[in-house]
Amino acid sequence: GESVGLHLPTLSVQEGDNSIINCAYSNSASDYFIWYKQESGKGPQFIIDIRSNMDKRQGQRVTVLLNKTVKHLSLQIAATQPGDSAVYFCAENMPGQNFVFGPGTRLSVLP
Amino acid sequence: GAVVSQHPSWVICKSGTSVKIECRSLDFQATTMFWYRQFPKQSLMLMATSNEGSKATYEQGVEKDKFLINHASLTLSTLTVTSAHPEDSSFYICSAGRLGSGYEQYFGPGTRLTVT
Secondary structure, X not given: OOOOOOOOOEEEEEOOOXXXXXXXXXXXXXXXXXXXXXXXXXXXXXXXXXXOOOOEEEOOOXXXXXXXXXXXXXXXXXXXXXXXXXXXXXXXXXXXXXXXXXXXXXXXXXX | OOOEEEEOOEEEEXXXXXXXXXXXXXXXXXEEEEEEEEOOOOOOEEEEEEEOOOOOEXXXXXXXXXXXXXXXXXXXXXXXXXXXXXXXXEEEEEEEEEXXXXXXXXXXXXXXXXXX
């Protein structure tokens, strides 16, 4: 069996539905955030970013929401497709510091 | 634009040997390159940051004598895992920061290292 701490949270959604992936970040001084998508055996791929002076940013089929009060970040994917199946990571950055990645969420799209 | 490659993509080596992994920015100059390690079902953990022409900055707990990083040019950084052991088996990913692009990092495809 798997050890505690090695099991990625998994979100399963039906194809065509909207997906919401959540991330709690750690440092209130972080001012820049990125969502990455990582497919199996590949490096992370940039999806969308947001700076701390914004609450919401939209891309193509994706929206990132930032709630600084509770240090929460979410990624919304509209009309989820099979190709969206991957692990999604949020990353936070403070000025002068390196990025810190969240634990990741596995998105599974059901046919 | 902003393509980063890694070589090799997969390597199997015997315990005690050394392995070199290359990270190249193909169509841009990278002022800074980052090396990450990722164990199965876990997140990316930063190992070190390297700037062209200077010594790498290692994260706490990463042995600099075991993980040698060389950033000889604005398009190439190498990570050498010396005297590899089975516990070094992992997915190693590099990323590059483009000159003038601020925060954004461009990730390579990763190198899977298996030490037998």
